[in-house]
Amino acid sequence: MNISTAARTAGLPVKTVRYYADIGLVSAPSRTAAGYRTYDAGAVRKLAFIRRAREFGFSIAECRELLSLYEDQHRSSADVRRIAMKRLAEIAKKRRELRLLHDDLAHLVDACKGDDRPDCPIIDGLGNRHGGL
Amino acid sequence: MNISTAARTAGLPVKTVRYYADIGLVSAPSRTAAGYRTYDAGAVRKLAFIRRAREFGFSIAECRELLSLYEDQHRSSADVRRIAMKRLAEIAKKRRELRLLHDDLAHLVDACKGDDRPDCPIIDGLGNRHGGL
DNA sequence: TGTAAGGTTTCCAGTAACTGGAGAGTCAAT
DNA sequence: ATTGACTCTCCAGTTACTGGAAACCTTACA
Numbered sequence: 280m281n282i283s284t285a286a287r288t289a290g291l292p293v294k295t296v297r298y299y300a301d302i303g304l305v306s307a308p309s310r311t312a313a314g315y316r317t318y319d320a321g322a323v324r325k326l327a328f329i330r331r332a333r334e335f336g337f338s339i340a341e342c343r344e345l346l347s348l349y350e351d352q353h354r355s356s357a358d359v360r361r362i363a364m365k366r367l368a369e370i371a372k373k374r375r376e377l378r379l380l381h382d383d384l385a386h387l388v389d390a391c392k393g394d395d396r397p398d399c400p401i402i403d404g405l406g407n408r409h410g411g412l
Numbered sequence: 413m414n415i416s417t418a419a420r421t422a423g424l425p426v427k428t429v430r431y432y433a434d435i436g437l438v439s440a441p442s443r444t445a446a447g448y449r450t451y452d453a454g455a456v457r458k459l460a461f462i463r464r465a466r467e468f469g470f471s472i473a474e475c476r477e478l479l480s481l482y483e484d485q486h487r488s489s490a491d492v493r494r495i496a497m498k499r500l501a502e503i504a505k506k507r508r509e510l511r512l513l514h515d516d517l518a519h520l521v522d523a524c525k526g527d528d529r530p531d532c533p534i535i536d537g538l539g540n541r542h543g544g545l
Numbered sequence: 546t547g548t549a550a551g552g553t554t555t556c557c558a559g560t561a562a563c564t565g566g567a568g569a570g571t572c573a574a575t
Numbered sequence: 576a577t578t579g580a581c582t583c584t585c586c587a588g589t590t591a592c593t594g595g596a597a598a599c600c601t602t603a604c605a
Contacts, residue, residue: 281581281582282581282582283581283582292563292564293581293582294563294564294565295562295563295564297583298562298563298564302562311571313570313571313572313582313583314570314571314582314583314584315571315572315581315582315583316582316583333562334509334513335513335516335517336513338561338562339561339562340561360521363517363521364521366517367514367517367518367521370510370513370514370517371514373510374507374510374511374514376467377503377506377507377510378507380467380468380469380503381500381503381504381507383468384468384496384499384500384503385500388493388496388497388500414552414553415552415553416552416553425592425593426552426553427592427593427594428591428592428593430554431591431592431593435591444600446553446554446599446600446601447553447554447555447599447600448552448553448554448600448601449553449554466591471590471591472590472591473590
């Protein structure tokens, strides 16, 4: 499997697939005689794992940590659970924030009629709401 | 008002406040005789506006755009609305994704009992679920 | 008045996680 | 044979900061 097929299958840009091997997040793939990288299902599976973990909010460093657990059968699943739990709390927090932002922006857009008034409430809202200032 | 007070009031790190002036996102603040930056309520308000816009998912470039609208009374509020609407759709999308990730990770954490089994379902879940592969 | 703590300055370097582009080689099909 | 798509390496740039060093300023306290 060539890099573009592997990348597409894993749901990642080609550049990113190369990058992950460059930084040693995944092991360097084997090459054809011409020097093309080749990927098997296992490699793609690992890339997809990383993509998903990244989408879950895991940093590359944490992906590395998870992959080491993934590869070292001696590590306990409690380790993984602890890491995931921490992430979970962060995701929940981000969700709450995002909901607030969404509701607020929606409200402001709603109030801003889209006409040519120069005193758009979106701008005032961004500046004033939520007690920053 | 010194930079740390301004930064605290606006809800930004000091470094970031300096940075925003460095890149010309806000105008350079006036200085004391000793060279200390001084901020007034207007400057802080603008910084808070930027912080909030950033939290709303606006990039620095978009903040610049919004600030220009903010400062140029001749621009129509429809412009601002158009920009904000686009952002709103993106936030909604992000929220949906985040909810999926949250539910999924929660489910996996729940299934992973935290004992020492080496076959933690979190890892299989990250690798397998959601049809990436 | 001395001094110690803490705030501020500039500058330069580094971070995360890619992303873009040049220039050259390779493969598949017409 | 040549076109077009794909791949290679390498290096540079991106975004939005963040960290650290070395020096200067301010304030409080003894």
